[in-house]
Amino acid sequence: MQVFPTFALYNDRNENIVKHYTDTDEQQLAEQLRCGNAAAMRVFYDRYGGLLTAVCARYITDSESLKDVMQDSMVQLLTHVSDFKYRGEGSLRAWATKIVVTQALRYLREEKRREWQTIDWDVADVPEEDDPPVSDIPPDVIQQMVRRLPTGYRTVFNLYVFEHKSHQEIAQLLGIKKDSSASQLSRAKNLLAQMIRQYTNTQQ
Template sequence: MEFTEERLAEGCRRGEAAARRELYDRYAGRLLAVCLRYAGDRAAAEDLLHDAFLKLYGAFDRFRYRGPGSLRAWLERSTVNLAIERLRSRNRRPTVALDEGRLPLVEEALDAGAVAGLSHEVLLRMVGELPEGYRTVFNLFCIEGHSHREIARMLGINEKSSSSQLARARALLASRVRAYLQSQEP
C-alpha cells in the first residue's frame, strides 16, 4: 500500500504497524541528521532519534495535516523540541561559559567558494564538535531560523547570550574550516 502523508499520519494515529514502519523508513534518515546537529555524536544522536520516534508515535493525536510537507515539518520541529528539552533537563542552562579572552572573533571572512567545496559530512562533523551551547544556538539560529529572542526563550538565557554564543560558534567554525582547508592544500 502506498502511503500519502495524510494517510501515513492517520495510520500512525491509529497505531497501525505498517504506517509506523513506513514513517520510520521514510523519515529516519532526515531526523537522524537533525539529531546529529544537536547531539554532537552519532551514539547520542541515535538515542535521541529512538526517543523521538517513541514520542512521535504517541503524539499523532496532536498532528493536523495542513498539506504536502506538513508531516515532515511537524516531525522535524518535534525532534528539535525534544533535543532542546533533553539539553534543558541535562543542564539547567544549555550554554557554556564564555571565555572572552581565549576565542577571538574572526575578522577575516571565509572564501565562500572554498567552503562550498567542503562535504556535507565534514561540515556536519565540525558543527557537531562545537561546544554544546554554541552548537545549540548555531543550529537554532542558522538552521532552524529562530530569532535570538526565540532562542533565549527556548533555552532560558538572555538574548545577548544567544547572540554571543552564535558569534563564538561562527568564529570557532571559521577557524576550524580554515585549518581543514589548509590541511587539504597540496
C-alpha cells in the first residue's frame, strides 16, 4: 500500500528539488508540505517514515492494520499540516508522532471495539518487580517484547513510557479509571521483566 498517493507525481525531473529539501529544516519543509509539494512529501516520508511506522507498530501489531493506520495518519498529516505551528527543530516530528498515536488509539477503540470492551482494566494491583538490566538487549528485541504484551497493557505502557502521559491523562484518553492505568502499567512492566529474563537466559 502506497502511503503517499501523491508520490505518483514524483519523477526524475524532481531530483534536484528532492536534494534541496533533504537539507531543509523542519519549518521550511512544513511550508512546502502546506503547498502540496510532492518532492517535499517524499523527503518528509524519507526522513520520518521509519520513525512514525515504529511508533505506530508499538500500538498496532497486525501488519495489514498497521499499513491502514499509517495510511490514515499520513492523510491526516497532509490534511491538517496547515494547523502545524513551528516551535523549534523537532516540533514537526513531535507533531507528526502525536497524530500517529491518535490514529492508532482511534483504531484500537473503533476496530477492536469488542476486544477493547473485554479488557479487564480494573485489575488488582501487583507488586512491581525490579527492573532487569536491558543495556545488552537490542532495541528491536525490546520492541518485539512490547508488541507481545496484551492490548491493554501495551497501550498503557506505550502512552506512559514513550508518550510521557500521566495516569490521569491516560485515563482520559482511554476512558478508564486512573487507578486502572497504574495497574495495567505495573502488570506490563512485570510481564516485560519476565520476557527479558527469559531472553537473557537463552543468550547465556
